Amino acid sequence: MSHTAELIAVGTELLLGNIANTDAQMLSQGLSTLGINVYYHTVVGDNPQRLKAAVELAKTRADLIITTGGLGPTCDDLTKNVLAECFGKKLVFDEGSAQRIRDYFARLHPDRPMTDNNLQQAMLPEGCTIFSNDWGTAPGCAFESGGVRVIMLPGPPRECRAMFRYRAIPYLQDLADGVIVSRTLKLFGIGESAMEARLRDEMQVMTNPTLAPYAKEGECELRITAKAADHHQAISLIAPVEAQLRGIFGDKVYGADIGSLEEAVLALLKGQKKTLGTAESCTGGLIAKRMTDLPGASAVFRGGVVSYSSEIKKSVLGVPADLLDKYGAVSAQVAKAMAEGARRVLGCDLAVSATGVAGPDQDDRGNPVGLVYVALATDKGTYVREVRAGSGRERIRTVASHHAFDLVRRYLTGLLIF
Amino acid sequence: MSHTAELIAVGTELLLGNIANTDAQMLSQGLSTLGINVYYHTVVGDNPQRLKAAVELAKTRADLIITTGGLGPTCDDLTKNVLAECFGKKLVFDEGSAQRIRDYFARLHPDRPMTDNNLQQAMLPEGCTIFSNDWGTAPGCAFESGGVRVIMLPGPPRECRAMFRYRAIPYLQDLADGVIVSRTLKLFGIGESAMEARLRDEMQVMTNPTLAPYAKEGECELRITAKAADHHQAISLIAPVEAQLRGIFGDKVYGADIGSLEEAVLALLKGQKKTLGTAESCTGGLIAKRMTDLPGASAVFRGGVVSYSSEIKKSVLGVPADLLDKYGAVSAQVAKAMAEGARRVLGCDLAVSATGVAGPDQDDRGNPVGLVYVALATDKGTYVREVRAGSGRERIRTVASHHAFDLVRRYLTGLLIF
Numbered sequence: 071m072s073h074t075a076e077l078i079a080v081g082t083e084l085l086l087g088n089i090a091n092t093d094a095q096m097l098s099q100g101l102s103t104l105g106i107n108v109y110y111h112t113v114v115g116d117n118p119q120r121l122k123a124a125v126e127l128a129k130t131r132a133d134l135i136i137t138t139g140g141l142g143p144t145c146d147d148l149t150k151n152v153l154a155e156c157f158g159k160k161l162v163f164d165e166g167s168a169q170r171i172r173d174y175f176a177r178l179h180p181d182r183p184m185t186d187n188n189l190q191q192a193m194l195p196e197g198c199t200i201f202s203n204d205w206g207t208a209p210g211c212a213f214e215s216g217g218v219r220v221i222m223l224p225g226p227p228r229e230c231r232a233m234f235r236y237r238a239i240p241y242l243q244d245l246a247d248g249v250i251v252s253r254t255l256k257l258f259g260i261g262e263s264a265m266e267a268r269l270r271d272e273m274q275v276m277t278n279p280t281l282a283p284y285a286k287e288g289e290c291e292l293r294i295t296a297k298a299a300d301h302h303q304a305i306s307l308i309a310p311v312e313a314q315l316r317g318i319f320g321d322k323v324y325g326a327d328i329g330s331l332e333e334a335v336l337a338l339l340k341g342q343k344k345t346l347g348t349a350e351s352c353t354g355g356l357i358a359k360r361m362t363d364l365p366g367a368s369a370v371f372r373g374g375v376v377s378y379s380s381e382i383k384k385s386v387l388g389v390p391a392d393l394l395d396k397y398g399a400v401s402a403q404v405a406k407a408m409a410e411g412a413r414r415v416l417g418c419d420l421a422v423s424a425t426g427v428a429g430p431d432q433d434d435r436g437n438p439v440g441l442v443y444v445a446l447a448t449d450k451g452t453y454v455r456e457v458r459a460g461s462g463r464e465r466i467r468t469v470a471s472h473h474a475f476d477l478v479r480r481y482l483t484g485l486l487i488f
Numbered sequence: 489m490s491h492t493a494e495l496i497a498v499g500t501e502l503l504l505g506n507i508a509n510t511d512a513q514m515l516s517q518g519l520s521t522l523g524i525n526v527y528y529h530t531v532v533g534d535n536p537q538r539l540k541a542a543v544e545l546a547k548t549r550a551d552l553i554i555t556t557g558g559l560g561p562t563c564d565d566l567t568k569n570v571l572a573e574c575f576g577k578k579l580v581f582d583e584g585s586a587q588r589i590r591d592y593f594a595r596l597h598p599d600r601p602m603t604d605n606n607l608q609q610a611m612l613p614e615g616c617t618i619f620s621n622d623w624g625t626a627p628g629c630a631f632e633s634g635g636v637r638v639i640m641l642p643g644p645p646r647e648c649r650a651m652f653r654y655r656a657i658p659y660l661q662d663l664a665d666g667v668i669v670s671r672t673l674k675l676f677g678i679g680e681s682a683m684e685a686r687l688r689d690e691m692q693v694m695t696n697p698t699l700a701p702y703a704k705e706g707e708c709e710l711r712i713t714a715k716a717a718d719h720h721q722a723i724s725l726i727a728p729v730e731a732q733l734r735g736i737f738g739d740k741v742y743g744a745d746i747g748s749l750e751e752a753v754l755a756l757l758k759g760q761k762k763t764l765g766t767a768e769s770c771t772g773g774l775i776a777k778r779m780t781d782l783p784g785a786s787a788v789f790r791g792g793v794v795s796y797s798s799e800i801k802k803s804v805l806g807v808p809a810d811l812l813d814k815y816g817a818v819s820a821q822v823a824k825a826m827a828e829g830a831r832r833v834l835g836c837d838l839a840v841s842a843t844g845v846a847g848p849d850q851d852d853r854g855n856p857v858g859l860v861y862v863a864l865a866t867d868k869g870t871y872v873r874e875v876r877a878g879s880g881r882e883r884i885r886t887v888a889s890h891h892a893f894d895l896v897r898r899y900l901t902g903l904l905i906f
Contacts, residue, residue, distance in 0.1 A: 084512075084513075084516070084529065085516055085526045085527065085528075085529065086516055086517070086520050086526075086700075087512075087513045087514065087515070087516030087517030087518070087519075087520060088517075088702055089513065090508050090509065090510050090512070090513040091508065091509055091512065091513075091529070092508050094502075094505075094508070094509065094531070095502075095505045095507065095508040095509075096505065097505070098502070098503055098504055098505030099504070099505030099506075100505070101505075102504050102505060108503045108504075109503065109532070109533065109535075109538060110503075110530065110531065110532060110538070110542070111502065111503065111509070111529070111530065111531035112528065112529065112530055112531075113512070113528065113529035113530075114527070114528060115527065117527075120527060120528070124528070127545070282504075284506055348773075348794070350773075350776075353777075353780075354776050354777055354779065354780025354781075354785070354789075355766075355768075355773030355774065355775070355776030355777035355779075355780060355792060355794065356773065356777045356780075357773070358768075358772050358773030358776075358777075358794040358796075359771075359772055359773035359774045359776075359777045361772065361773075362771075362772025362773060362774075362794075362796060362846075362885075363772075363881070363882070365847070365848050365881060367772070367796070368796060368797065371772075371796050371797075372796060372797045372799065372800055373793065373794045373795045373796040373797055373800040373804070374773060374793070374794040374796075375791065375792070375793055375794070375804070376766070376773065376776040376780075376791045376792040376793070376794070377791045378776075378780060378785070378786060378789050378790060378791040378792075379786070379789075379790045379791055381790065381835060382790055382791040382834055382835075385833075385834075385835065386791070386793070386804070386833060386834070415803075415804060416800055416803075416804070417799060417800075417803065428780075429783070430783050462646075463781070463783060464781070467780075467781075
């Protein structure tokens with residue numbers, strides 16, 4: 071399989087800027103993992119002529135066209151009509167899809183009758199492969215015509231993601247000789263340019279697996295992608311590369327195929343049956359929020375204190391007034407006292423704290439924007455780290471919370487904390 | 489000015505799915521406000537041939553082409569070369585831009601010399617209008633050729649947004665006869681479909697101003713856009729429509745041209761010199777995080793307690809054990825006690841709480857996913873609201889936090905709380 075793909079998103083709401091085309095991002099990531107090149111994204115509105123023009127052009131330069139959006143029941147939804155016309159297919163009624171739509175409605179709205187326009191969604195191109203939709207009403211589909219393969223997916227991001235993952239990817243893999251498997255190492259504590267510079271020579275000579283670096287908000291990723299006859303063989307191509315990378319980057323690698331630092335921390339806490347609490351100043355609740363974004367956090371996360379004012383650092387966390395007077399709220403000493411106070415007040419095994427200057431202005435002691443202290447209190451003592459978290463309020467808070475999670479991860483895996 | 493615009497984003501990172509094309513969303517919103525229709529978005533990689541094909545096509549169907557990305561110093565950055573070629577322009581060296589680039593570097597990296605490739609950014613199409621860049625190094629530019637107007641903006645979203653707002657919009661407005669002004673009303677407490685149904689008749693007959701409804705995660709917006717000879721006249725077209733809408737939707741309108749509920753709350757707290765605190769269970773720090781996303785929150789936000797476990801509800805917030813035993817953590821009674829406890833412990837004028845079932849599973853008392861109680865404690869008593877916050881962990885937490893802010897807003901503006 072050596073496809074050249076083009077993505078066409080259909081929806082006036084995209085051209086008005088009501089939403090961003092995140093479907094294209096998600097599909098591009100997935101197609102890249104499958105080794106399929108994407109050369110163009112196009113967005114058109116709910117307009118048959120302009121959609122037709124985009125499809126006719128795509129036919130001349132791609133052998134895989136994936137559309138998103140325009141499959142629903144309202145008159146705006148035109149993708150199937152236009153695509154069928156462009157490829158000389160008739161739309162035919164599919165009773166199986168109609169029944170699924172009726173069932174979906176009965177389940178979701180037991181109290182009101184389904185309007186007939188919903189059954190338009192069961193009209194599908196003759197001879198297509200139907201992608202049944204367990205996450206909404208509009209089925210997707212795929213067909214091949216004149217050497218071009220077409221896949222149509224619904225537009226709502228949640229449906230599009232699920233339909234791509236559970237319907238389109240298996241369909242594409244069935245067409246391929248062999249499989250494509252990838253594995254993503256997640257790193258914290260190294261910059262993107264340092265990571266890339268270290269790997270430049272290796273990456274240039276690698277063909278299978280390939281290695282792709284990514285960076286976002288203070289974190290880095292390395293994706294290893296192998297093509298092979300079967301899954302087992304792909305894994306055995308990936309394993310030595312992973313070992314080599316782990317050798318190079320050591321304990322900066324915090325996991326493989328894992329979503330985030332807080333997921334790594336949650337797994338470690340559960341495995342070691344330890345509880346966590348937080349004491350937050352500049353991060354203002356972000357560390358607790360990230361922890362509780364994860365289902366199942368309640369097993370190990372007890373809670374936290376957002377001590378945004380000095381009074382609450384004193385009254386709730388018991389930070390001594392003289393520490394605050396002498397060193398100021400943004401100091402290693404206060405970070406330490408906050409973490410220790412949270413551990414005591416919340417009755418947890420471990421507590422992390424963050425105090426710093428998120429900006430836009432320096433604090434009243436002249437500490438610069440971006441200076442943050444994070445601390446971890448444990449039964450073996452308290453660790454403090456000084457961080458320069460860059461600039462921009464959001465970035466500073468994000469990076470500060472990364473560091474708090476990194477302290478917990480390093481402690482629970484027995485690594486040196488510095 | 490009656491432009492048809494097409495957006496072309498340049499960058500392989502978009503085709504790999506490393507980032508979403510949020511520049512296109514931001515530009516589309518802005519162009520829509522200016523009354524400019526956008527018919528296509530296209531994304532191409534760092535490839536001269538494919539970019540050239542996209543530009544040649546855009547020339548045939550748009551009279552305004554805006555490119556984003558590909559203006560930087562590395563060899564990947566090719567937008568100016570290709571656009572100049574497509575429109576038969578030469579690139580010429582602009583000493584003013586070069587000096588700005590040298591100054592920017594000297595300010596940002598006083599310790600290391602600037603490499604010469606940075607000065608490539610000062611090569612610009614002959615006769616263009618230069619958009620100086622105060623947010624990065626690469627200048628943008630605009631020119632007209634054969635009835636097509638071209639604007640080139642840098643790709644990084646922060647730079648793109650600022651350059652569009654402060655350079656491209658004034659440039660476009662100078663071309664227009666008259667001005668386009670819009671004002672956005674923000675609503676909470678009404679669903680999108682109810683809002684649209686109420687306005688359908690009005691919207692169909694309106695031509696100037698126009699009215700555009702939007703919805704996102706439990707909130708709604710109504711954008712009023714007027715075209716007129718000058719700003720004063722536009723405002724006088726908007727004012728009666730705004731008054732009419734405020735009459736229809738009453739206290740569901742929480743502000744105009746304001747970013748969010750928490751911004752409205754922050755302004756009210758500051759105006760009335762009142763302090764706020766939080767007690768969060770299911771929202772896990774999100775309310776505090778949203779509050780502290782805003783610069784200047786420290787003037788009125790004292791802090792919060794994330795009481796994710798029952799122990800912390802008791803030990804830190806002083807929620808009576810018998811309330812928890814009798815009614816369970818997800819109950820109006822516990823929401824009330826949490827808010828009152830937070831107000832007492834944090835020493836603030838007002839305290840909000842949230843306790844509910846964020847899922848994925850119902851709680852151990854059989855309360856359904858999405859059931860949330862929010863409460864507001866004040867010196868005049870405590871208010872509690874029961875909320876059905878929908879499904880999906882993220883949505884439930886977001887909607888719950890909206891309701892917490894809505895309680896504060898209604899209380900501080902003297903509205904009925906229900």
